[in-house]
Amino acid sequence: MRIPCPYCGERDAHEFAYLGDATVTRPDPAAADAAQAFHDYVYLRDNPAGAHQEWWYHANGCRQWLRVARDTRTHAIAAATSARVSGEPA
Amino acid sequence: MADHSSHDPLAGIPFDLVPPSGAYGAAGEASVTVSTVETPFIALVVARNGFAASVAGRLGRAFGLEIADRAGAAMGAASTVVGTGPGRFLVLSKTEPDLAGTLRALLGAEAAITEQDDAFVTFDLAGDKVPDLLAKGALIDLDPRVFLPGHAATTVIAHVGVTLWRVHESGWRLLVARSYEASFTRFLVASGAEFGLRLENGTAGRG
Ligand SMILES: [Zn+2]
Numbered sequence: 001m002r003i004p005c006p007y008c009g010e011r012d013a014h015e016f017a018y019l020g021d022a023t024v025t026r027p028d029p030a031a032a033d034a035a036q037a038f039h040d041y042v043y044l045r046d047n048p049a050g051a052h053q054e055w056w057y058h059a060n061g062c063r064q065w066l067r068v069a070r071d072t073r074t075h076a077i078a079a080a081t082s083a084r085v086s087g088e089p090a
Numbered sequence: 091m092a093d094h095s096s097h098d099p100l101a102g103i104p105f106d107l108v109p110p111s112g113a114y115g116a117a118g119e120a121s122v123t124v125s126t127v128e129t130p131f132i133a134l135v136v137a138r139n140g141f142a143a144s145v146a147g148r149l150g151r152a153f154g155l156e157i158a159d160r161a162g163a164a165m166g167a168a169s170t171v172v173g174t175g176p177g178r179f180l181v182l183s184k185t186e187p188d189l190a191g192t193l194r195a196l197l198g199a200e201a202a203i204t205e206q207d208d209a210f211v212t213f214d215l216a217g218d219k220v221p222d223l224l225a226k227g228a229l230i231d232l233d234p235r236v237f238l239p240g241h242a243a244t245t246v247i248a249h250v251g252v253t254l255w256r257v258h259e260s261g262w263r264l265l266v267a268r269s270y271e272a273s274f275t276r277f278l279v280a281s282g283a284e285f286g287l288r289l290e291n292g293t294a295g296r297g
Contacts, residue, residue: 011229060244060245061175
């Protein structure tokens with residue numbers, strides 16, 4: 001599997017570290033239901049067959065986080081964009 | 091006749107020591123030369139958020155080079171600037187002992203500068219067989235028709251992190267973390283032996 005890094009170009013998946021689902025949002029730790037919300041966030045992940053949005057870190061390349069749209073059945077990659085939008089705080 | 095046999099060019103050389111200068115592998119004129127003799131001054135420039143284009147422009151004007159925020163090597167007679175990530179540049183100089191100081195004066199608050207003189211070993215590889223040698227450990231396409239002079243990449247070769255660029259038609263420069271010098275040199279010798287390889291070691295870091 002090769003990931004088209006926007007800075008480096010197409011690179012072997014071995015250069016990257018996988019984080020997981022890019023669609024979930026870290027819950028508010030101050031909320032009343034924080035314990036349950038964090039349990040859901042950390043452990044109850046979907047395992048979709050098909051289109052998936054994922055975080056990948058280009059550890060052995062430009063050292064940037066990427067948001068990758070991958071089909072989990074075929075490994076076909078529809079898009080890979082920088083996780084950080086230019087101009088946003090680092 | 092090579093100094094070290096082509097059957098096992100690394101026989102008897104301890105794993106933790108950099109193999110000595112000499113000829114390795116196939117007899118006759120070496121098709122690949124590897125040298126760590128040149129030790130440029132090196133600094134890392136990381137542009138602060140929103141300043142990547144400005145930093146590229148300032149570096150370009152100061153060193154007389156065409157620099158863009160991309161994975162490429164801009165090379166001049168005394169200095170080279172290599173893109174290693176968005177807004178991140180490695181600067182090499184033959185002539186600026188206080189390169190980090192010079193860059194701080196040039197870029198002010200637009201970038202974070204760190205001196206890297208002793209961080210890397212600089213491998214200069216020459217010869218038409220270099221892409222064939224590197225292909226044994228590389229994950230990227232280094233075919234000379236694809237990876238052209240001025241192209242640069244930060245990647246892994248033989249499981250070791252490397253920033254490399256093609257200097258000219260038959261010359262490639264690789265930066266490898268200094269602690270990997272022995273094992274990366276072993277990879278080069280073992281992989282280049284079939285072509286005949288001449289190794290020229292420099293002296294160990296500036297210390
Ligand atoms: Zn990358």
